[in-house]
Amino acid sequence: MNKILILTKSNLRKNRGTVAGLFILVVILSMLISSALLMFFDAYPSMERTAKHLNSGDGYFFLTGDLSEYDDTKLEELLSENMTDWQSRRLLDYPDVSVHYGKGSVNPGLLISDSEAFYTEKDKTEIVDEDPSVTGKTVYLPYQFYTGGGYQIGDDFSIILGGRDHTFRVKGFHNTTWFGCSNQSYYELIVDDDTYEALMEADKDTHEAVLTVFDFKEGVKSGEFMIKLSNTALASNPGLSFCFKLLDKALFSRTFVSLIMAVSFLVMTTVLLGVVALMLGSSIGNYIRENMKMIGALKAIGYVSMDIRASLLFTFGLLALTGSVIGVVLGYASMPLMSKIVISQMGIPYTPGFSPMVILITVCAVTAFILLITLLATIRIRKVEPILALREGLESHNFRKNLVPLSKAPFGLNISLSLKMLTTNLSQNVIIFFVTGLLVFVCVVSLMMFDNFNLHPNIGLLTIEYGAGVLSVDQDAKEEALDFLEEREDVSNIRRILNLPLNYKDQDTLQIYIVDDGAKINNQDICYDGRFPKYDNEIAVSGRFASEYGYVIGDEIEMVYGDEHYDYIISGLIQTCNNFGREGMMTEEGAERLLDLEYLPVYYWFDLPEGSDKDDCEEVFTAAKAELGEHIQSTINVYTTMEGGMELFKSVAGLMLGLMGVVSAAVITLIFYLLLKSLLYRRRKEYGIYKALGFTSFDLMIQTALSFMPVMILSVIIFSVVSYYLANPYMSMMLFAFGLMKSTFTIPISGVILTGVIMVLFAFMMALLMSSRIRKIEAYRMLVAE
Amino acid sequence: MKNIIETRKLCKSFSNGGIQQHVLKNVDLEIYEKDFTIIMGASGAGKSTLLYALSGMDRPTLGEVVFCGETITNKSADDLARFRRDHCGFVFQQIYLVDSMSVLDNVLVAGLLNNKKLSEVTAKAKEILKQVDIEESMWDKFPTQISGGEAQRVGIARALINTPALVFADEPTGALNSKTGRDVLDALTRFNEMGQSIVMVTHDIVSARRGNRILYVKDGEIAGICDLGRYVPNDTERHQKLNEFLGKMGW
Structure with a gap:
C-alpha cells in the first residue's frame, strides 16, 4: 500500500x-x-x-349545479361500501374567475369557504402565515399566491364573484392539498364569516357546492369507482355537475415542474x-x-x-x-x-x-x-x-502523411501551421468535436425553451386553444352574445368551446373540449395525427390516453355520461400536457348524444387583430358587460392569462438557459485548460524551436488557438443542424410522460446561430488565454539548457 | 573588416541554490562579416552560453550585444524573436527539426516567417536543400524517416533560408558520426566560402579547423584569439598553428 x-x-x-x-x-x-x-x-x-x-385522504369529489334535490344520504350507501372514511362540507363554487396573478392573471375556479375550513378533521387547511391585525373584509389565499402570485399580507385582492366586484384584504396564506395550485383548476379561498354568509345568501342557488374528501377501502379500484359514483350522481339528477380528483393526479399536477427540472438536470x-x-x-x-x-x-x-x-x-x-x-x-x-x-x-x-x-x-x-x-x-x-x-x-x-504541405498552402503561415497542428492533434480535436456538439445540443434545447416561454410565448403546447379572449354567458344570452361579438369589427373567428369531463367506460375520465367547428380552432397543431372530429359520431382523444389503452385512429371508443353512453369513432389524436394527458375533443352534435348542452353556459372564444393587447381585450369585455350585464358568467383575457400562466415556465426556462450557459462556459474553459496544458507540455520543444526560428509568442498563441477552431466551427455547424432536427423529437420524448406527443416548438434560427458564434468566439478566447503559457517557454531553456 | 557583432562587458550569471555562478565574465569581442568564427573551450567553459547570448536567444546578466549596429540586449522577448527571424540562422546539436513537418516544410516554416512570396521561398528552399545534398525524393519525408546527418543538413538549410547575417551553429556535429559529421562541416564550409558568416561552437579540433578565426573561452572569458586564415583541406601548417594555439590555451 x-x-x-x-x-x-x-x-x-x-x-x-x-x-x-x-x-x-x-x-x-x-x-x-x-x-x-x-x-x-x-x-x-x-x-x-x-x-x-x-390528512388529505385519497381523493375528493364535489357536486355543483342544481343541488335542490340533492340528499347526502343518496350516495352514502355507495360511499360506505367503498370508503373507510369521508367528510362532506358545503361551500361556494365560482368557475373561471379572473384573478390577478404575478404579472398577469389566471382563470381558475374559486371555492369560497369560511373559517370552518380551518377546523376540519380531514383535508385540513393549515395557516402558513397571517396577520391577525388585518380585519374587515379579509381573505386567506392559498400559499401559491405568495410564492408565485406576488401577494403579501395586507395587499388588496380584487375579484368578481357572481357578477359583483369584491375587494378583500389579504389576512394570511394557507396550505391545502387539493385547491392550492393553479394547475389543479381550483383555488380555495377562505373569507371572513360575514362575507361568506352574504355570498351564500346571494349565490346559494347558483354557486353552492358539496365537497367530499374520502379514503378508499383497500382493494377498491379508485378510477372505476369514481366513474361509477359520478354516473350514479348524474343519473339521479342531470342538473348536477360532478367533479373529482384522486391524490396521485393532484400531487402530480403540483409537482411536475420539479420533475421536469430533475429530468433536465x-x-x-x-x-x-x-x-x-x-x-x-x-x-x-x-x-x-x-x-x-x-x-x-x-x-x-x-x-x-x-x-x-x-x-x-x-x-x-x-x-x-x-x-x-x-x-x-x-x-x-x-x-x-x-x-x-x-x-x-x-x-x-x-x-x-x-x-x-x-x-x-x-x-x-x-x-x-x-x-x-x-x-x-x-x-x-x-x-x-x-x-x-x-x-x-x-x-x-x-x-504519417503531410496533409498540409506548406509549399502548397494557400493561406498565410499562421493559418497553415494551425491546420498542420490540427492534423497532428486529432485525438484532442475529436474530443472537442463531441464535447462541443453535446454542449450545442443542450444549449439549443435550452434556447428553444427560453424562446418559446420567455421571448415569444407559445402556449400552443400548454393549452388546447389560444386566442384573445373568452366570453362566457348563460344560455339565455347565447344568441345575444354571439350577435354582440359578430357586430364588433375588431372581433373575429368566434367559436364555441365547452370543457367537460366525460367518462371512458367505467375505467377513466377524459376532459372533453366540445367545439362547434374544429376548423375554427387556432391551435391546429394539437391534432398531431388524423383530424379534428367533424361529425356527431367522431371524437379526437389524446395520444397518451390512446397509447395507454391501445386505441388507434378509426377505432370505436365508448364514452359515458351519467346513464348515457355512445360509441364514437376516433378521428384523430391530440396532444396535451394538462389533465395527465387525458383530454379529448368532439363536436357539439357529438356531445348532444350524451348530454343536453342547454343546461350549460356557453363559452365564446374570439380573436382580435394582430398586435392587440390585454387592454383591447378588456375593452371588448367592458362593452359586453354594458350590453349583456348579469348574463355574463365569466371572462378570460387570454393575454393576461398568458402573462400569469407562463411565469413558472419562464422561470424554469430562464434557469435552464442560464445554467446551461454557465455549464457550457465552464466546460469549454476546463477543456481548453486540460487539453492545452497537455499539448504545451508535449510540444514544448517544438515551441522552443519555433521561438528560436523567430516566431513570437503571439504568433504561436494564435496558431495554437486557431488550430482548434476548424473542428470547433465544424462541430457547432453540424450539431446546430442536428439539434435543429432533434430538439423537438427530444422534447417529445422528454415530455411524453406529461402528455406531449409531438413537440412543435419553434427553434429560433438566429438564436442558434448567435449561440454558435458566441460559443466559437468564447472557445477561441479561452484557447488564446490558455495558450498564453507559451509566453513562458524560452527557446534557450527548451533547446539548450534542458 | 566590417563587424557584425560587438559585445561590451558581457556577463552571464546563474543562480544555483542561492549561489551565483558567473559563466561569462566581462566578455568583449567582435564577430566579423564573412568569417567562419569558432568558439572553443573545455566543457563548462561557457561556449554555448556565449553563443546564445550573442544570438539574442538568451539574455546576458550585464553588458551589451550590438548586432548589425543595433543593441539587442534590452529588446523584449517578442522583439528578439523578430530580430532572430530577420538576422539569424541556427543549427543545433540536437538538430531540432519539427517532427510533425516534412523536410521541405521544416525549411519553409522559417522561410515564410518574413511574409515573403510562397513561390519564391519554396524555390529557394528547394535550391538550398539541393545544395546540402538533400535529394528531392526526401523532401516529403518526416524527420524520423531520415538519418541524423541528413536531418542536420536540413537544419542547415533551414538556418540559411532567410539569408541571415549570421548563422549560429552549436556543436552541429556533436550528435553525428564522423562521416555524416564531415558532410555537415563540408556544407557549412561551402556556404561560408559563398560569403555566409558563421559562428560555430565546438570542442572538436577537426571541426575547429574549418574556421578562420578561433575564440578560446576559458572560465567565462576570452582567453585567446587565433587567426587561422581560410580553410584549406590537408593544410598541415594551418593544423599545426591551431594545435599550438590550443596547446597554449591548455587544451
Whole structure:
C-alpha cells in the first residue's frame, strides 16, 4: 500500500493542474446529479408529506349545479361500501374567475369557504402565515399566491364573484392539498364569516357546492369507482355537475415542474458524464505519454502494471470522492434557488431536507464512474515495455502523411501551421468535436425553451386553444352574445368551446373540449395525427390516453355520461400536457348524444387583430358587460392569462438557459485548460524551436488557438443542424410522460446561430488565454539548457 | 573588416541554490562579416552560453550585444524573436527539426516567417536543400524517416533560408558520426566560402579547423584569439598553428 501511496502523492504533485481541472468537472457533475436527486427524493415527495400531514385522504369529489334535490344520504350507501372514511362540507363554487396573478392573471375556479375550513378533521387547511391585525373584509389565499402570485399580507385582492366586484384584504396564506395550485383548476379561498354568509345568501342557488374528501377501502379500484359514483350522481339528477380528483393526479399536477427540472438536470448530467469520460480518458492518455520514462523506470525496478494503475485509480478515486462530496454540498447550497421555483408551482412551504440517499447515490455513482473510466484508460500501461518506455517510446519509423504541405498552402503561415497542428492533434480535436456538439445540443434545447416561454410565448403546447379572449354567458344570452361579438369589427373567428369531463367506460375520465367547428380552432397543431372530429359520431382523444389503452385512429371508443353512453369513432389524436394527458375533443352534435348542452353556459372564444393587447381585450369585455350585464358568467383575457400562466415556465426556462450557459462556459474553459496544458507540455520543444526560428509568442498563441477552431466551427455547424432536427423529437420524448406527443416548438434560427458564434468566439478566447503559457517557454531553456 | 557583432562587458550569471555562478565574465569581442568564427573551450567553459547570448536567444546578466549596429540586449522577448527571424540562422546539436513537418516544410516554416512570396521561398528552399545534398525524393519525408546527418543538413538549410547575417551553429556535429559529421562541416564550409558568416561552437579540433578565426573561452572569458586564415583541406601548417594555439590555451 505504501508504494501506491508514494506514487499517488507523486501523481498529485506532478499533475496538479490536470487534477484541479478534472476536479472542477466532477464538482459540477456531482452538483447537477445531487440537485436532480434532491428534486426526486426531497422536493417531489414533500408534496406527499404535506398531503399526509393535512390528512388529505385519497381523493375528493364535489357536486355543483342544481343541488335542490340533492340528499347526502343518496350516495352514502355507495360511499360506505367503498370508503373507510369521508367528510362532506358545503361551500361556494365560482368557475373561471379572473384573478390577478404575478404579472398577469389566471382563470381558475374559486371555492369560497369560511373559517370552518380551518377546523376540519380531514383535508385540513393549515395557516402558513397571517396577520391577525388585518380585519374587515379579509381573505386567506392559498400559499401559491405568495410564492408565485406576488401577494403579501395586507395587499388588496380584487375579484368578481357572481357578477359583483369584491375587494378583500389579504389576512394570511394557507396550505391545502387539493385547491392550492393553479394547475389543479381550483383555488380555495377562505373569507371572513360575514362575507361568506352574504355570498351564500346571494349565490346559494347558483354557486353552492358539496365537497367530499374520502379514503378508499383497500382493494377498491379508485378510477372505476369514481366513474361509477359520478354516473350514479348524474343519473339521479342531470342538473348536477360532478367533479373529482384522486391524490396521485393532484400531487402530480403540483409537482411536475420539479420533475421536469430533475429530468433536465439528469439530461445535462448525461452530457457532462460524456465530457468527463472523454476528458479523463484523454488526461490519462497524456499522463502515460508524458510519464513514459517514469513508468519505464518503475517497471525496470520491479513495479508491476497494476501497482502503477492502482496509484492512478487511487488518485482519481480520491479526486472523485472529494469532488462529489463538494458537489453535493454545492447542490444543497443551490437548492434555495431551485426550491424557489419549485414552490412557486407546488405552493407549499418547502425547505430542502437532509437526504442521506442523495449523498450516497451521488458520491457512489460519480466515484464508480470515475474509477471505471480510469480502469479502462489505464489498460495501456500494461503494454508499456520498460526499455521502450525509457526511450520515451521512440518511433523509429513514422509514415504519417503531410496533409498540409506548406509549399502548397494557400493561406498565410499562421493559418497553415494551425491546420498542420490540427492534423497532428486529432485525438484532442475529436474530443472537442463531441464535447462541443453535446454542449450545442443542450444549449439549443435550452434556447428553444427560453424562446418559446420567455421571448415569444407559445402556449400552443400548454393549452388546447389560444386566442384573445373568452366570453362566457348563460344560455339565455347565447344568441345575444354571439350577435354582440359578430357586430364588433375588431372581433373575429368566434367559436364555441365547452370543457367537460366525460367518462371512458367505467375505467377513466377524459376532459372533453366540445367545439362547434374544429376548423375554427387556432391551435391546429394539437391534432398531431388524423383530424379534428367533424361529425356527431367522431371524437379526437389524446395520444397518451390512446397509447395507454391501445386505441388507434378509426377505432370505436365508448364514452359515458351519467346513464348515457355512445360509441364514437376516433378521428384523430391530440396532444396535451394538462389533465395527465387525458383530454379529448368532439363536436357539439357529438356531445348532444350524451348530454343536453342547454343546461350549460356557453363559452365564446374570439380573436382580435394582430398586435392587440390585454387592454383591447378588456375593452371588448367592458362593452359586453354594458350590453349583456348579469348574463355574463365569466371572462378570460387570454393575454393576461398568458402573462400569469407562463411565469413558472419562464422561470424554469430562464434557469435552464442560464445554467446551461454557465455549464457550457465552464466546460469549454476546463477543456481548453486540460487539453492545452497537455499539448504545451508535449510540444514544448517544438515551441522552443519555433521561438528560436523567430516566431513570437503571439504568433504561436494564435496558431495554437486557431488550430482548434476548424473542428470547433465544424462541430457547432453540424450539431446546430442536428439539434435543429432533434430538439423537438427530444422534447417529445422528454415530455411524453406529461402528455406531449409531438413537440412543435419553434427553434429560433438566429438564436442558434448567435449561440454558435458566441460559443466559437468564447472557445477561441479561452484557447488564446490558455495558450498564453507559451509566453513562458524560452527557446534557450527548451533547446539548450534542458 | 566590417563587424557584425560587438559585445561590451558581457556577463552571464546563474543562480544555483542561492549561489551565483558567473559563466561569462566581462566578455568583449567582435564577430566579423564573412568569417567562419569558432568558439572553443573545455566543457563548462561557457561556449554555448556565449553563443546564445550573442544570438539574442538568451539574455546576458550585464553588458551589451550590438548586432548589425543595433543593441539587442534590452529588446523584449517578442522583439528578439523578430530580430532572430530577420538576422539569424541556427543549427543545433540536437538538430531540432519539427517532427510533425516534412523536410521541405521544416525549411519553409522559417522561410515564410518574413511574409515573403510562397513561390519564391519554396524555390529557394528547394535550391538550398539541393545544395546540402538533400535529394528531392526526401523532401516529403518526416524527420524520423531520415538519418541524423541528413536531418542536420536540413537544419542547415533551414538556418540559411532567410539569408541571415549570421548563422549560429552549436556543436552541429556533436550528435553525428564522423562521416555524416564531415558532410555537415563540408556544407557549412561551402556556404561560408559563398560569403555566409558563421559562428560555430565546438570542442572538436577537426571541426575547429574549418574556421578562420578561433575564440578560446576559458572560465567565462576570452582567453585567446587565433587567426587561422581560410580553410584549406590537408593544410598541415594551418593544423599545426591551431594545435599550438590550443596547446597554449591548455587544451
